[in-house]
Amino acid sequence: MTEPRGARLDTPKDLRRQPLLRRPAYDSDAFGSFAEGFARYMGTARFLIWMTAVVVxxxxxxxxxxxxxxxxxxxxxxxxxxxxxxxxxxxxLILLAQNRQEQRDKVIAEQDRQANARAHADMEFLAREVASLRMAVGEVATRDFLRSELRSLLQDIEERAEERARESAQGHATEAEVEPPTT
Structure with missing residues (x-):
């Protein structure tokens, strides 16, 4: 079922009237750039000199x-x-230029804040990584520790070898005493 093209009761009427004269359209960025350039020029010594010359x-x-x-x-x-x-x-025009500069400063401040937050997060991450590396290095055997352990093991091996050599020498001496000489 199609609805009639007339006014519907479930939607409000559009009460806006069309203006007789339309507002002039302009590019706010271009106008803002003009205002900033004008304000910059008015703040120069050249402007003051020209203004003074014209008045004089x-x-x-x-x-x-x-x-x-x-x-x-x-x-x-x-x-x-x-x-x-x-x-x-x-x-x-000077106020407009100041407002635009203030908006740019806000954007830059927000970007700086975000960059600082990222840098802070990165520093915290790196600090945790360095701490974990320090803990891991504390558990890792160093070269000097390994050398000292190997030296002590080598000494133990040499002492045991000497003891076995003594025991075998004593064992041969004891066997020689026990066995009668064969002739």
Whole structure:
């Protein structure tokens, strides 16, 4: 049985309206890179020198030039507006650059933490391995121990051989005494 194409009672209605104007699409990474580059440039001596030169030229031009060619009369309202506009754009761009740097720092800190955890686990493993090797080496006979044992065994063998030689010499002497000489 097919269901009618109309509204179903078991599902809620979609109450979202389509916007009249769509939001502008932009690449946040590209914009963030621009913001970082801009913030880096604003933090250089070159920017400060250029900014100072522009302000000095502005003030000199609007103070010393003839009245007809001045574009910002006293008290430099247009200069104040331009500097305020520059500051109002610079502050959010600098904050955006700082936020991106903070996110990168968090990622790097997390990677460092994971690397430190792996290194710590590796060190613990190696410490256990070294301890087990030390215990195993403690039970293994060393070359000097084997040499001393072999020397003592060789001495025992030589002493027994000498005793047997003495016993056999004594046994031959006793037999010679017991047997009458045959003529």
């Amino acid at each position: 030229m502005w003030v000199l031009w609007n103070s010393l030039a003839p009245e007809e060619v001045r574009f910002d009369d006293y008290p430099f309202i247009f200069l104040t507006l331009a500097l305020s506009l520059q500051a109002s754009y610079a502050a959010p």
